[in-house]
Structures are given as structure tokens and as C-alpha cells.
Amino acid sequence: MIKYVAGLLSGILLGIIAAVALLYFNPLASRNPLSPLSVSNNEILSIGYSAVPTDSIVYTNNGESRIKPHPDTVRELWEAPIRRTDVLVTVVTDSRNNPAGIGIKFSSDSERTRLINGEALVDSAWHIHLVERGSMFVEQTENYWNFLRKIVLPAYWSTANHWKGVWNGNMTVGPGALGTAAVSGGTGEFAGLESEAVEAVSASAYSVSQGPVTMQGRLTIDVTGNVELTATDLLGR
Amino acid sequence: MLKTLIFGFLLGIVGTVAAAYYVPVVDQYREASVISVSPNGGNTESFRINIPTDRIMIGAPRQAEPLPAGLHWPAEERFDGVRVELFKVRNTRETVIGVASRMVADSDRIEDSVEWVIHLPARGTFYVTMPAEPATGGQRVGTLRAGTREFRPMQGEVSERWVPNTFDDDPDAPDGHIELVTSFVGTFSDDVTETALTEGTL
Numbered sequence: 001m002i003k004y005v006a007g008l009l010s011g012i013l014l015g016i017i018a019a020v021a022l023l024y025f026n027p028l029a030s031r032n033p034l035s036p037l038s039v040s041n042n043e044i045l046s047i048g049y050s051a052v053p054t055d056s057i058v059y060t061n062n063g064e065s066r067i068k069p070h071p072d073t074v075r076e077l078w079e080a081p082i083r084r085t086d087v088l089v090t091v092v093t094d095s096r097n098n099p100a101g102i103g104i105k106f107s108s109d110s111e112r113t114r115l116i117n118g119e120a121l122v123d124s125a126w127h128i129h130l131v132e133r134g135s136m137f138v139e140q141t142e143n144y145w146n147f148l149r150k151i152v153l154p155a156y157w158s159t160a161n162h163w164k165g166v167w168n169g170n171m172t173v174g175p176g177a178l179g180t181a182a183v184s185g186g187t188g189e190f191a192g193l194e195s196e197a198v199e200a201v202s203a204s205a206y207s208v209s210q211g212p213v214t215m216q217g218r219l220t221i222d223v224t225g226n227v228e229l230t231a232t233d234l235l236g237r
Numbered sequence: 238m239l240k241t242l243i244f245g246f247l248l249g250i251v252g253t254v255a256a257a258y259y260v261p262v263v264d265q266y267r268e269a270s271v272i273s274v275s276p277n278g279g280n281t282e283s284f285r286i287n288i289p290t291d292r293i294m295i296g297a298p299r300q301a302e303p304l305p306a307g308l309h310w311p312a313e314e315r316f317d318g319v320r321v322e323l324f325k326v327r328n329t330r331e332t333v334i335g336v337a338s339r340m341v342a343d344s345d346r347i348e349d350s351v352e353w354v355i356h357l358p359a360r361g362t363f364y365v366t367m368p369a370e371p372a373t374g375g376q377r378v379g380t381l382r383a384g385t386r387e388f389r390p391m392q393g394e395v396s397e398r399w400v401p402n403t404f405d406d407d408p409d410a411p412d413g414h415i416e417l418v419t420s421f422v423g424t425f426s427d428d429v430t431e432t433a434l435t436e437g438t439l
Binding site for chain 1: 241262265306336346352357385
């Protein structure tokens with residue numbers, strides 16, 4: 001009797017390991033499709049930012065994450081309804097990396113996350129003001145599954161608790177049908193803009209204790225018909 | 238014995254896959270919304286921000302005492318006309334339910350404006366633009382420009398008002414609060430209905 005119970009438990013354990021391995025190595029979930037905006041002939045506005053919290057003006061979360069709020073005196077989002085939310089306030093740059101405005105990113109873990117589908121989803125919204133140009137709002141769902149698989153977990157598995165390499169990926173997977181974010185213009189030259197965007201991340205170093213060490217984000221925004229691009233904007237094409 | 242091992246193996250796979258499918262990884266904490274129906278249709282909801290306790294950040298040039306301490310606002314002169322504030326947002330029961338940004342832009346090239354983004358993690362986010370000059374009584378009324386999830390099919394207005402605290406009894410009481418009142422009406426279309434049906438929210 002005991003040997004059958006031991007056999008059953010061993011089988012269950014092996015099954016769990018096999019299922020977890022299947023989820024982790026699922027080739028269908030590791031796709032990183034080309035952004036539709038990168039092959040578009042439309043007029044594109046490119047906005048960059050540093051995704052490293054210590055480079056930001058303010059970064060805050062629940063205070064219990066490994067990624068610490070910045071500056072360390074900032075109020076933390078510890079209340080239950082906002083515990084799974086991060087806020088980043090940062091300088092955004094144009095395609096020449098010159099400071100162009102201020103961006104505020106709200107990110108909350110999404111309840112639509114399904115690991116079985118290779119989805120670690122985050123609902124995020126950008127509130128962006130480009131100085132002397134105007135403001136806009138960008139709504140998106142991001143999928144961090146590939147980021148977790150390719151960067152965060154290898155960093156944990158590394159004996160140095162550190163990941164180094166080159167990783168580029170599109171984070172945006174919705175709400176647009178082609179995996180694009182929804183852009184709504186607010187003021188200035190963006191007033192009335194209804195468009196699409198894609199956010200991409202380029203990472204080269206990640207630390208378990210600090211989070212991203214070298215990581216750049218870039219929002220590519222379709223502004224066809226609404227905005228007259230400057231020479232600097234056109235350089236980003 | 239081998240059959241038991243294989244049975245256990247399959248059970249382990251099926252159990253793990255079923256758990257990954259059915260057990261929610263993320264379950265955002267929800268406070269019951271305090272919404273009232275307007276006589277002319279639509280709904281009204283009030284939010285409040287206690288000052289200074291709910292203020293997370295003030296981003297403005299040349300502050301003597303930046304909030305939070307250690308904040309570095311961009312030194313470039315072109316950022317002088319931009320002021321950014323970050324707050325925690327409460328419902329009328331004084332419970333924190335979200336975060337919000339308020340951006341004020343003062344520029345010679347574009348119209349001056351006040352903008353809000355209110356992010357309620359369990360419900361969605363909405364974006365409002367307001368005129369820079371307040372109306373009579375210090376109130377500003379702005380237009381809902383965009384919304385996500387619960388606020389996606391909405392259109393309407395949001396008002397902003399500073400309400401000073403008139404009770405001096407409690408030394409720890411806030412100086413006052415910012416009152417935000419939304420007045421939204423749903424705009425139903427085939428597209429919205431289909432989306433809701435697909436997502437199972439209808």
C-alpha cells in the first residue's frame with residue numbers, strides 16, 4: 001500500500017514539474033511579434049525614458065517590493081486598493097535624447113493575468129506632457145511574461161543575483177487588436193488625437209536587489225494627420 | 238506500481254494546468270463604489286484628496302522644500318511652466334482607492350491647462366482636461382477625454398474644487414481637501430456591447 005501511495009505522490013510531483021516546465025518553455029508564449037507601427041509609413045512620434053527607478057523624478061510602490069521607491073522619503077502605496085500599483089514620474093526625451101517633457105506612468109497588475117497563456121499582464125496608463133507642445137494619455141495592457149522569463153528569473157538563478165545581456169521587447173499587447181496602445185490627445189498640438197502607440201523596452205542589466213540597472217523604454221506613437229513633426233521627431237524614424 | 242506513477246504524473250499535469258487556468262494570480266482589492274444616479278441620467282461620484290496627507294509629490298521648479306525630500310526637478314528652463322502633483326485618492330468614506338496626477342501647464346505657445354489622470358486599479362483610469370482659469374467660486378469644470386475599462390464607454394464632466402477645513406478642534410486635521418466630482422453618462426454602441434459580451438461583463 002505504501003509503495004502505491006509513494007508512487008502516486010512521486011507521479012504527481014513529476015507531473016507538476018513537467019507542467020511548470022511546459023508553461024515556462026512554451027514556445028507559443030515566447031513570441032515577441034513585430035510592432036505594427038515599426039512597419040508603418042505613418043508619421044511617428046518617438047518618446048524615450050529611463051526605466052531605472054533611481055533615474056526617475058519619483059518612483060513609488062507598496063514599499064515591500066525589491067525595487068525600492070525613489071527618493072526613499074516618498075510616500076508608499078501601502079493601502080490595500082493600491083498595493084499592486086506602481087507610479088513612475090520621469091523626464092521623457094525626444095529621439096535625440098533631449099529632455100522633451102514629463103511622463104507619469106501608472107501600472108497595476110492585471111486581473112486578466114493567465115500564466116497558462118504566457119501572460120503576466122499589467123494595466124498601465126501614461127500621462128505625458130511635452131513642453132510647448134501639449135499633453136496626451138496613453139492606455140495599454142503590457143505583457144511582462146518574456147521580461148520575467150528572459151531577465152528576472154535568470155537574474156535570480158545567477159550566482160551573482162545579476163543579469164547582463166541584451167534584450168529588446170515590445171511590452172504592449174493591447175487594447176488594440178494589433179497589440180497596440182490607445183492614445184488620446186488632450187491639449188496643444190495633440191488635442192483631438194485618437195491614435196495608437198507601442199511601448200518597447202531595451203534592457204542590458206538587471207539586479208535582484210535593485211531591479212533594472214540599465215533599461216530604456218520607448219513609446220512609439222502614431223500621430224498621422226494630427227501633428228506636424230519637428231526635425232528632431234523625424235530623426236527618430 | 239508503474240500504472241500508479243503514470244496516473245499520478247497525469248494527475249499532476251492536469252492539476253497544475255487547471256490551477257494555472259482557474260486560480261487568479263492577481264486579485265485587486267475592491268472597495269464598493271459610492272455612486273449616485275443623477276436626475277437627468279448618468280451617474281455622479283465624488284472623490285477627495287486630503288491636503289497635505291494625501292500628497293505624494295509636488296514637481297515644480299525651485300522649491301525651497303521639495304516633496305518628497307530629495308526630489309530633483311529638471312533644471313532646464315523649459316520645465317519652468319510645468320507643475321506636476323501626485324496624490325492618493327479617497328472615496329467619500331475616506332478610504333484610499335487610487336492615485337492621481339495633476340499637471341498644470343503654463344506656456345506661451347499652447348493654451349494653459351489643468352489636467353487630471355485618476356487611476357483606480359480595480360476599476361480603470363480616466364483622463365480629464367480643464368481650463369486653467371477657474372470659474373466663479375474657485376471651481377474648475379473639465380471634460381472627460383478618455384477612460385479605460387469601467388470608464389471607457391463614458392463621457393461627461395469632472396469638477397475640481399478646493400474645500401478648506403473649517404474645524405480647528407483637531408490639530409492633526411488636514412488643511413482641507415480637493416474635491417473631484419465626476420458626472421458621467423454611458424455611451425452605448427454596438428462596439429462597446431460586443432466588447433462587453435466578449436469579456437463577459439454583460
